[in-house]
Amino acid sequence: MDEAYRKLCQADKDLAEGVEVSILLVDDEPSNLKLLERTLEPCGYFRLVSTSDPRTVFDLCLRHSFALIILDLNMPYLDGFQVMSRLRESRNVEGLPPILVVTAQHDQEHRVRALQEGAADYVTKPFQVDELRARVSNLVKVRLFQKRMQMLIQNLETGVRERTEELLRSRQMIRELAAHREKIREEERARIAREIHDEFGQYLTALRMDTAMLNIRYGAANPELKQHLVDMKQTIDTTIGVVRNLAAALRPGALDMGLVSAAEWLLAGFEERTGIAYRLHAPREDLGLDDERATAVFRILQEALTNITRYAQASVVNVAINLAGDALVMQVSDDGIGFDPALVRCRKTFGLLGIRERALMFGGESRIDSEPGAGTILCIQIPLQIQGH
Ligand SMILES: Nc1ncnc2c1ncn2[C@@H]1O[C@H](COP(=O)(O)OP(=O)(O)O)[C@@H](O)[C@H]1O
Numbered sequence: 001m002d003e004a005y006r007k008l009c010q011a012d013k014d015l016a017e018g019v020e021v022s023i024l025l026v027d028d029e030p031s032n033l034k035l036l037e038r039t040l041e042p043c044g045y046f047r048l049v050s051t052s053d054p055r056t057v058f059d060l061c062l063r064h065s066f067a068l069i070i071l072d073l074n075m076p077y078l079d080g081f082q083v084m085s086r087l088r089e090s091r092n093v094e095g096l097p098p099i100l101v102v103t104a105q106h107d108q109e110h111r112v113r114a115l116q117e118g119a120a121d122y123v124t125k126p127f128q129v130d131e132l133r134a135r136v137s138n139l140v141k142v143r144l145f146q147k148r149m150q151m152l153i154q155n156l157e158t159g160v161r162e163r164t165e166e167l168l169r170s171r172q173m174i175r176e177l178a179a180h181r182e183k184i185r186e187e188e189r190a191r192i193a194r195e196i197h198d199e200f201g202q203y204l205t206a207l208r209m210d211t212a213m214l215n216i217r218y219g220a221a222n223p224e225l226k227q228h229l230v231d232m233k234q235t236i237d238t239t240i241g242v243v244r245n246l247a248a249a250l251r252p253g254a255l256d257m258g259l260v261s262a263a264e265w266l267l268a269g270f271e272e273r274t275g276i277a278y279r280l281h282a283p284r285e286d287l288g289l290d291d292e293r294a295t296a297v298f299r300i301l302q303e304a305l306t307n308i309t310r311y312a313q314a315s316v317v318n319v320a321i322n323l324a325g326d327a328l329v330m331q332v333s334d335d336g337i338g339f340d341p342a343l344v345r346c347r348k349t350f351g352l353l354g355i356r357e358r359a360l361m362f363g364g365e366s367r368i369d370s371e372p373g374a375g376t377i378l379c380i381q382i383p384l385q386i387q388g389h
């Protein structure tokens with residue numbers, strides 16, 4: 001074997017990384033096939049599959065993965081053009097190996113047509129051995145590069161898919177963990193609120209009654225004591241108020257009467273503190289929300305009102321709570337200064353994020369519509385049915 005050909009073959013071999021490279025030879029004339037085999041065989045590297053019947057090409061292509069097809073044009077049953085067009089129909093472009101036409105047809109017309117029909121190269125018989133070898137080697141190289149590229153892309157896609165799945169899984173886990181902690185936190189708050197309310201309330205009420213009784217017994221005879229007792233009763237009343245507020249801040253008792261009552265209570269306090277008027281549109285009948293959902297929606301409203309108090313400079317807030325299909329929908333809109341949500345998303349803020357996550361916990365969603373100067377609308381939607389829990 002001459003040195004140049006040995007070098008060519010070595011380069012191809014390196015590129016193939018140990019994978020055997022097969023070439024299909026198609027020519028109706030056995031002596032032509034022999035000549036092609038003798039030309040390409042000496043490197044001992046290509047696996048050559050020969051056929052003198054063009055009709056067997058398609059079946060062979062299904063059984064082998066050829067790096068190249070060397071194809072004659074003039075053949076009985078099917079000519080080279082028909083083989084090419086059938087191959088094109090039967091496979092996608094990437095699956096199709098390049099085709100090198102080796103033919104006795106010297107004329108320009110055949111050459112151009114073959115190239116137009118998808119042949120990668122065209123060599124006329126009798127061919128020059130070195131030229132054919134070089135062309136074969138070039139085509140095989142391109143094919144091997146293409147294969148390697150496909151493999152890389154495939155690996156990359158698999159990798160990306162796996163990472164994405166992993167990411168989604170861990171996100172889901174974080175979400176579930178957050179939901180779990182949120183639930184525990186709300187239960188704890190409710191328990192502490194109840195204890196503060198009941199225990200403190202009981203003792204304070206007892207104290208209040210004692211002062212009233214002392215007043216009845218000794219007040220008339222002792223004006224100084226009477227005044228003290230009046231002051232004491234007032235202090236106790238203030239303390240009862242503080243305890244109630246504290247308990248309500250932890251968990252509003254109104255929530256026990258349903259979301260709408262709790263929203264009413266929250267908005268009344270909001271209006272009193274901020275001077276911002278509110279309108280609440282909500283159905284009179286019970287919404288049938290479970291406590292977890294009612295609490296979540298209540299917390300969302302609370303956060304929205306906190307933001308309006310802090311940033312909106314609004315004069316009116318509209319809150320609409322409704323059932324739409326199998327979901328609860330709440331819309332909170334203000335006529336304040338608005339903001340650019342895209343800018344806020346880049347910052348690390350937890351209010352709006354918390355709203356979004358709370359909605360997601362129940363398989364719902366939240367949307368913020370706002371722009372500077374145009375007020376803000378927050379819309380959340382939470383399915384009533386348990387989904388994916
Ligand atoms: N109703 C609103 N009106 C105007 N700006 C708002 C309103 N709600 C939110 N924002 C803007 O969005 C930002 C992010 O809000 P949020 O996520 O609750 O975080 P934080 O309140 O801690 O800043 C706020 O800093 C404010 O600029």
Ligand SMILES: [Mg+2]
Nearest residue numbers: 306307351352
């Ligand atoms: Mg906030």
